Amino acid sequence: MLRATMSTIPLPFRYAHLFSLYPFQKPLIQVFSQPRKITTTATRLFSLKPLAVSSPIRNYGDERIDPTYLSCSMPHKNPLKVAVLVSGGVDSSVALRLLHAAGHSCTAFYLKIWFQEDFENYWSECPWEDDLKYAKGVCDQVDVPLEVVHLTDEYWNNVVSYIIEEYKCGRTPNPDVLCNTRIKFGAFMDAISGMEFDFVASGHYAKIAHASTEQLDEPSILELSKDMVKDQTYFLSHLSQAQLKRLTFPLGCIQKDEVRMLAKSFNLPNQERKDSQGICFLGKIKFSEFVARHIGESEGIILEAENGDYLGNHRGFWFYTIGQRQGLRLPGGPWYVVEKDTKNNVVYVSRNYFSVDKKRRLFRVGSLKWLSGLFPKQIDELQCKSDRCWCTSKCSFSIVL
Structure with a gap:
């Protein structure tokens, strides 16, 4: 596969x-x-x-x-x-x-x-x-x-x-x-x-x-x-x-x-x-503490993705991952991280991550790894699996090279 x-x-x-x-x-x-x-x-x-x-x-x-x-x-x-x-x-x-x-x-x-x-x-x-x-x-x-x-x-x-x-x-x-x-x-x-x-x-x-x-x-x-x-x-x-x-x-x-x-x-x-x-x-140390030790902290803002409303501050965009839900500490959730502006240190979040109008029909994949070592002959439909896939743990997709 x-x-x-x-x-x-x-x-x-x-x-x-x-x-x-x-x-x-x-x-x-x-x-x-x-x-x-x-x-x-x-x-x-x-x-x-x-x-x-x-x-x-x-x-x-x-x-x-x-x-x-x-x-x-x-x-x-x-x-x-x-x-x-x-x-x-x-x-x-x-x-x-x-x-x-x-x-x-x-x-x-x-x-x-x-x-x-x-x-x-x-x-x-x-x-x-x-x-x-x-x-x-x-x-x-x-x-x-x-x-x-x-x-x-x-x-x-x-x-x-x-x-x-x-x-x-x-x-x-x-x-x-x-x-x-x-x-x-x-x-x-x-x-x-x-x-x-x-x-x-x-x-x-x-x-x-x-x-x-x-x-x-x-x-x-x-x-x-x-x-x-x-x-x-x-x-x-x-x-x-x-x-x-x-x-x-x-x-x-x-x-x-x-x-x-x-x-x-x-x-x-x-x-x-x-x-x-x-x-x-x-060990018993949280990964966020390890990141803070090596990268430090830099205060930035959290905005709602749909309307740009200000929701709070954060310690640095590097503490957040796209799709993250836990640890945001924002009222009225659940909130999900949907985008990071690394230049301006802004984190965008949304409460509508799984709503019908947010259904993902396209995503970009980088650094494809063909395990056989050769380019496959049949690539019309592939299966993918990711530790943070936003659709399901497995999904079919078409690929355009």
Whole structure:
């Protein structure tokens, strides 16, 4: 299925070398169970020998797993070496156990992505220590080694600072789209490129259809998850073919409630843990506070879009997103942000966002990403999905190029 995302922003030239590695102040990769110092230059990193991986352990009752739960874990292939991204949450933990149950040799990786000693941040509020504790507990159950990968500089340079600059321009890029493309399946893949893994896996709700070994030139296809509520293909929509061909998502064939059920059957230490929400580097800090810390505040006015009536003041247009309803604190609502004048620092709102006469018949999409890497032959009608689509979560549209 072809997909166009409505909040995509073209990348500036300065990120053309996005996936290159740079010298770090801290070790890039450390073994969790036996911390060691690793020379931090990229040249030395790639000269490391492949990490030892676990041999599948089948004595915990793998035979009781319904084969349909393993259908996205490539059980039909020879035992593979798989790098599994774990976060300490239930989804990535179940993904790890399913791959292990399918007979593959797994190494788990936890990404430590936010900490700068010379920069005031809220690392103390981010529960990374709990995350790492749970991840280690899950890995210990089946003797899977766990590695900690430091990608803090990449995360700051390629995600956080980019978001700040875009907010200054009045745009609101999606942090998850950026993190998946640039960090989880970008800088991380670069960091383990010398370790000879067959695939990289995570707990995302999506499916990837890979070409057969006889058709390696054919593109890998990103497909919707079985669980349409949890589906995360939107957040993976900017991945390249080079990235897709190296990925597998074990949860793409499973409903969320079944994942919870599997977590209990595996007796995972985090089986009752709630799903994480928001961006980890913020922890308990609101995103608006983070924006204020980096961009500051500048008082402007709020006007009603239909008649230009003055409704109140705001702290800066960068605190608002088109379609936003919460946090406006205006009487007589509900009010919705419908436009931002970034030059004059004016925010326009409306109470008639969903009225019949405001029905949207046209919208503009930028930076189209063809997941196949090629321009499609049939583009008369496409389906789109956005995290802030104003019509429905999915809608058909015609495209004029």
